[in-house]
Amino acid sequence: MIKLTIDGKEIELEEQVTVLEAARRAGIKIPTLCYFEGLKPFGGCRLCLVEVEKLPRLQTACTLMAADGMVVKTETEKIKAARRAILEFLLINHPLDCPVCDKAGECELQDLVARYGPDAGRFTEGKRHHPESFDDPIIVRNMERCVLCTRCIRMCEDLQGAYAITVTGRGSHSFVEPFSGGRYNCEYCGNCLTVCPVGAIMSRLHRHSYRPWFVEKEVETVCGYCGVGCSMVMQMREGKIIRTIPRMGLGLNNGLLCVRGRFGYDYLQSEQRLRSPLIRRDGELHEVSWSEALDYVASRLKEIKEKHGPQAIGAIGSGRCTNEDNYMLQRLMRFTIGTNNIDSSARLYYAPALLMLEGILGQGITANLIPGIKNADGVVVLGGDPTQINPILGLQIRAASRDGAKVITLGRAKGLERFAHIMLPGAPSNVDVVLGMIIQELREGVELKGENKWLQEQLSKVKVTEPIEGIPLDETIGALREMKNAVLVLGPEVLQSDNSDRTLLLVAALVYLLDARVFLLSERPNYQGAMDMGVLPDMLPGGRPLEMFKQKAEEALGREVPADRGLNLFEMIDAASEGRLKALYVMGENPVFNMPDKDRITEALKKLEFLVVQDIFLTETALMADVVLPARAWSERTGTYTNLERRIQFIRSGTDSADGMEDWRILEEISARLGEEKRFAILDEVWEEVVHVSPLHSGLGYDDIKDGKAIWPYKGEPLRGVEETYEIQGLDNIRPIKSGQVLQLDRPLYHSGSISRHSKALRSIEDEAFIVISTKKAEGLGLADGDIVKLITDRGSLQARIKIDSTVDEDNIYISNTFTEANFGSLSGYEAGRLGSLSLDKNPVKLEKV
Amino acid sequence: MDEIKEILKKYPDRRGALLPTLYVAQKAYGWLSQEALEEAAKALNLPPATVKGVATFYAMYKHKPMGRHLIQLCTNVACMIMGAERLVDLLKERYGLEPGGTTEDGRFSLVIMECIGACDRAPAMLVDTDFHADLNENNIFEILEKYE
Incomplete structure (x- = not known):
């Protein structure tokens, strides 16, 4: 127990926190600029200075840990003078262009100066000049206004994990810039916009048309893009959205959004909306x-x-x-x-995968909490890049990796390249071989609890008759064995072949052996709900x-x-x-x-x-x-959406x-x-x-859902256990498939099916379909990023630019299904695989240099 | 690349090896162009933005194309008193070389340095990594003519 006094108030603390946090808990607000909840303390702006008895100098409350017996004062003449001086220094270079700055009215610097002064500066030399950058389609950068609090950089590095921006230069010529110095070319999550306290990084989508006092109505709702279901606030004027923002403490995303959620709302006001039956x-x-x-x-x-x-x-x-x-x-x-x-369309992957997983492991097996992923000590990702398909879930994997969790990926996962410890080749074509090799090793020495006899029987049958090269098996098994609190994230890419029932069984076996929490990636906000509704x-x-x-x-x-x-x-x-x-x-x-x-x-x-x-x-x-x-x-x-973790959430109308x-x-x-x-x-x-x-939803009212209580199992009712068995072919004879080049569906970060093509904002970031190929393939064909190639299947051909992805397996060629001019659907065929999902096995494809 | 591998051995993490790696990149590309920074980032598997942030912080890296030889002339108090500013003028007369600029033939670039710690033998300069002191209107050109 720590006891300290802040402004004459006695405060008792159960755990170690900073003086700033202790004061907040006691209802005392210490002014800050570089501090932001959730980011690492920086102590750079010096505005949170406080007086502590027996310490000779003023201390920064955001970095000073509260200690027993401390006596802290937060508003004395000495402190006020220091804050006034700091603000005067900041205003030496910060322009006083508040009338034309979109931040005016919600600017932290403006508020601080209004509170602490000074009313006039003593500096007579000119201010630094740095032209406003309009190089980017979405984000406008005004570095004259930057106060170098580095909140955007800490957000980008420590929470988003994109490492897209940095402080360049030094002294008064320090500016926050992306690597290119112009366009951001980043993940465009826009989370830097949330944390910028001044008008240095602003959205172009509402430039000069937004002021905080223009907002007539605010509505809390849930994003309609993917299966994560992030909470957000729609801010509206005259029946239209001016912007959508996340809010700290709201929803499972807790202050973060991805590009689609933050910038993809303008399709609502598209000219092409249907007006009449x-x-x-x-x-x-x-x-x-x-x-x-x-x-x-x-x-x-x-x-x-x-x-x-x-x-x-x-x-x-x-x-x-x-x-x-x-x-x-x-x-x-x-x-x-x-x-x-x-x-x-859940049939294409989500529904059959979920039903079989539940059939093997029990109903509700995928109902695990997304924010809990960051507490895992190991994450296995297979079947697609979570940072693209379900970006906010992907961030949780990055967070886990940062906290020391071992991350193993199988298949494409570009967004985890910097965070994964082992990136296994082989998926999607030979995912069964890799999983089989892992299971053969992993089952040795593991004492099975006999909870699931059928699965254990199947597990013991697994035999790889022809292993593949290049799998660091010892290292992988070592990492898997160390996982005490594992998470497995399963995506669509490994379940789109005729053999997908076998793949899914192997995945289920791995989940069972690891005792892992399993997450099923979902591209739509309510696949789960549509299924639950029958x-x-x-x-x-x-x-x-x-x-x-x-x-x-x-x-x-x-x-x-x-x-x-x-x-x-x-x-x-x-x-x-x-x-x-x-x-x-x-x-x-x-x-x-x-x-x-x-x-x-x-x-x-x-x-x-x-x-x-x-x-x-x-x-x-x-x-x-x-x-x-x-x-x-x-x-x-x-209405309500049920996300991939089976959280039922309320969406509200606003426009x-x-x-x-x-x-x-x-x-x-x-x-x-x-x-x-x-x-x-x-x-x-x-x-x-x-x-x-529905017995699933029994007793669940809208009030519970609005209060955020609709988390599985709703009202705590246990449901069906394991009762299904499946005929799985070829478990004892797993061999590589020589499939040649296969056309696969790309699920890009910036787009979402055919809705996002109506968003001008998202199109300004990416306005074309890319053909995504492996580094090896690109080298083989002598291609560089951005080169135009011809893609040929037995259904036709198209030309598009290439994007090289080092995590793509050699024989897979990806193209998205968003744009009318070049898309997956017109070139690809399909079969219904044995799992009942989409099978893309018979999609031979050729690439030609143009 | 081999050179970078050697450097990496000396540091506990990749980030630590960044400054020496930037020197290697600078040597290979002549200056730290975007391409050079990207290569350095790739070699160390660091985010390019991080590499750029570090590179632009330090004055010893070249952020624009430079001549074959870099003259770093001191004009701080001791050197100034001993006539360094006259030398700056002479360089301009003889080679058309402005502080911060490069000669048209790409032979020399001139950077005005803060004190290089040779006040006892002022005025002083560095040409590339060679140190020259006790400069005057004559010997400076004798020295510079040796650099082609």
């Missing part, structure tokens, strides 16, 4: 009224159901829509129309298998549940092309663009009698639709939308027109039914 007449889409569109959808669905039966109708839900939307979609399909033909052909709301729980669901709802398992995403496409599926209802998804094999999907959808698309843009799929219904975007509606309707409400209107009683006037009523039907 559209109906196809004589081959063209025409604007119609809502009532006409809704009546038409209902009458066509009714007609098709009567003519071809309910099994001729299917629906695709969305990882971007809320739980409520997805619940209503499956409700419409299951109870009103009477089919289980419902799925989402947007699956064989699962009812609450993650309940159809065959086992049909009766229970019928009892709960008083409705009949169709007995047969429905068609999944791939099967619906096949059924459409074979003419078995006549109508498809697509909500918030763009299969024509987002699925590989554009031609195959387009051909299949063309054969449909009726296609409805509910979206915010006229997507490639919407262009083919018979009816297009404009939905509300992420910031224009309320205006005159034209769109919430997805769930559109579905309610259509259900009513199909003879359902109108039940849901407000969103809360939808959730009430979810809670009633």
